[in-house]
Amino acid sequence: MTSDKKLSLFNTLTRKLEPVEPIEPGHLRFYSCGPTVYTTAHIGNFRSFLTADLILRTARAIGMSTTYVSNITDVGHLTEDDYADAGGEDKMARALKSAEGEQFPSIYDLARHYTDVLLEDWSALNMVEPTVRPRATEHITEQIDAIERLIEKGHAYETERGVYFSVGSFPKYGRLSGNDSAEQLEQAVRDVVVDSDKRDPRDFALWKKDEKHLMQWYSPFGRGFPGWHIECSVMSMHYLGETFDIHAGGEDLIFPHHECEIAQAESLTGKPFSNYWVHTRFLQIEGEKMSKSTGNFYTLRDLVAPEPEGRGIHPLAIRLALMSGQYRRPLNFTRKAVRDSVRMRERFLEARRRADAAVDAGSPGDDRLGERLDAIYERTLDAMLDDLNTSAAIAAALDGVKLISGMGDGLNAASARSAQSWFEQINNLLGFIDYDERDAGPDATVDDELAPKVEALLDERTLARQNRDFARADAIREELDAMGIEVMDGPDGSTWKRRVGV
Numbered sequence: 415m416t417s418d419k420k421l422s423l424f425n426t427l428t429r430k431l432e433p434v435e436p437i438e439p440g441h442l443r444f445y446s447c448g449p450t451v452y453t454t455a456h457i458g459n460f461r462s463f464l465t466a467d468l469i470l471r472t473a474r475a476i477g478m479s480t481t482y483v484s485n486i487t488d489v490g491h492l493t494e495d496d497y498a499d500a501g502g503e504d505k506m507a508r509a510l511k512s513a514e515g516e517q518f519p520s521i522y523d524l525a526r527h528y529t530d531v532l533l534e535d536w537s538a539l540n541m542v543e544p545t546v547r548p549r550a551t552e553h554i555t556e557q558i559d560a561i562e563r564l565i566e567k568g569h570a571y572e573t574e575r576g577v578y579f580s581v582g583s584f585p586k587y588g589r590l591s592g593n594d595s596a597e598q599l600e601q602a603v604r605d606v607v608v609d610s611d612k613r614d615p616r617d618f619a620l621w622k623k624d625e626k627h628l629m630q631w632y633s634p635f636g637r638g639f640p641g642w643h644i645e646c647s648v649m650s651m652h653y654l655g656e657t658f659d660i661h662a663g664g665e666d667l668i669f670p671h672h673e674c675e676i677a678q679a680e681s682l683t684g685k686p687f688s689n690y691w692v693h694t695r696f697l698q699i700e701g702e703k704m705s706k707s708t709g710n711f712y713t714l715r716d717l718v719a720p721e722p723e724g725r726g727i728h729p730l731a732i733r734l735a736l737m738s739g740q741y742r743r744p745l746n747f748t749r750k751a752v753r754d755s756v757r758m759r760e761r762f763l764e765a766r767r768r769a770d771a772a773v774d775a776g777s778p779g780d781d782r783l784g785e786r787l788d789a790i791y792e793r794t795l796d797a798m799l800d801d802l803n804t805s806a807a808i809a810a811a812l813d814g815v816k817l818i819s820g821m822g823d824g825l826n827a828a829s830a831r832s833a834q835s836w837f838e839q840i841n842n843l844l845g846f847i848d849y850d851e852r853d854a855g856p857d858a859t860v861d862d863e864l865a866p867k868v869e870a871l872l873d874e875r876t877l878a879r880q881n882r883d884f885a886r887a888d889a890i891r892e893e894l895d896a897m898g899i900e901v902m903d904g905p906d907g908s909t910w911k912r913r914v915g916v
């Protein structure tokens with residue numbers, strides 16, 4: 415499908431809402447800063463990753479192809495990176511020393527564990543897998559190479575303790591964050607001068623020399639590890655080219671992380687780095703800043719795990735709750751909002767079940783819904799194209815649900831088929847109704863283990879129904895239900911899926 419519709423996004427760089435014009439027409443190339451895998455990502459992190467997912471889904475809905483890169487930071491992100499350059503401890507190394515970290519034999523095992531956790535949560539939230547998910551530790555050579563070139567070009571220098579980017583050598587530094595006077599920058603960095611040989615307190619680390627660090631590599635500047643900012647400049651350009659379309663991340667990344675990424679990349683290439691910058695606002699929990707110490711903190715697992723350990727909420731209801739406000743507005747994540755999202759999603763599912771049943775029943779009549787649902791889909795899409803206005807998009811989609819539900823028993827097969835394809839379109843765009851068909855969902859491996867048993871029981875049930883042994887057929891259905899399997903009977907036989915959360 416091609417379309418003359420355009421996606422508009424608020425560009426932090428220009429502070430304007432702008433239509434996105436990809437460099438290569440019809441092909442959107444974008445990068446979204448991923449997590450540091452030292453712990454389980456919290457739902458605030460996922461709000462920001464979800465923005466990237468929605469950019470991708472919306473771009474695809476207007477016929478664009480996409481190359482979407484989201485990294486995994488598994489080295490070099492220091493505890494104080496946000497305000498004291500090269501200060502603090504590597505987050506990964508510190509996590510290994512914690513009580514939780516003691517279960518891991520090495521820092522690489524810790525990284526692997528939390529990467530696996532991230533990928534499971536990612537897929538439970540029905541977020542599309544990036545085209546490439548590079549890890550910082552897999553791109554050390556390219557980072558060393560970039561640092562060498564920055565030194566050659568006079569944008570970086572070496573001290574006893576590391577290599578630093580010289581902020582004074584890049585006059586546009588501060589343009590993204592608006593921290594443009596030297597004084598503001600110093601204040602923003604609140605530099606605890608960790609290295610007294612730094613020429614300017616604003617300069618930030620590209621390489622940290624440390625022969626004792628748990629993750630270290632040989633480099634022309636001695637053994638050590640790369641700074642956090644350089645990884646994203648290097649990996650984004652490696653996969654997307656020197657200039658690409660969109661760079662996204664949480665609002666906390668505007669400064670210093672993204673400011674530093676621009677300085678590094680543009681000093682290396684002399685070209686603009688990313689044309690659009692998209693930032694997601696923080697999530698609040700019950701009206702307050704999310705914080706581990708006050709208990710105002712959720713991981714997806716806290717919410718999804720069955721009671722009493724968790725709250726037993728379906729992950730896609732959490733997805734809906736995270737989407738209930740537009741990414742650029744603060745979102746207050748409350749218990750009430752989660753309950754509302756569970757109910758709202760149930761209305762979508764109920765209307766779809768009606769449509770499925772009406773298609774199966776096959777009652778005659780002309781399609782009375784198709785055109786009206788098409789118009790509602792366009793309104794939903796238009797809301798997403800308008801700076802990912804998810805709350806307006808959900809409200810528009812709800813009109814479709816009301817329309818379908820309002821038909822009651824009058825829903826004929828032709829109208830119901832239109833409703834089914836409408837649900838598929840809405841789900842492709844918003845992703846909260848059900849898992850994409852190509853996606854086995856969060857428990858694909860469990861499905862693999864269960865499959866032979868489930869298939870055998872389903873065959874037996876089909877046979878029982880053919881023999882009109884309904885008592886046996888019902889007993890099998892109950893047995894499957896107890897296994898957490900939902901059976902869906904259709905004209906072409908029965909299919910099944912594993913119930914998630916609930």
Ligand SMILES: [Zn+2]
Pocket residue numbers: 447448646671
């Ligand atoms: Zn980044």
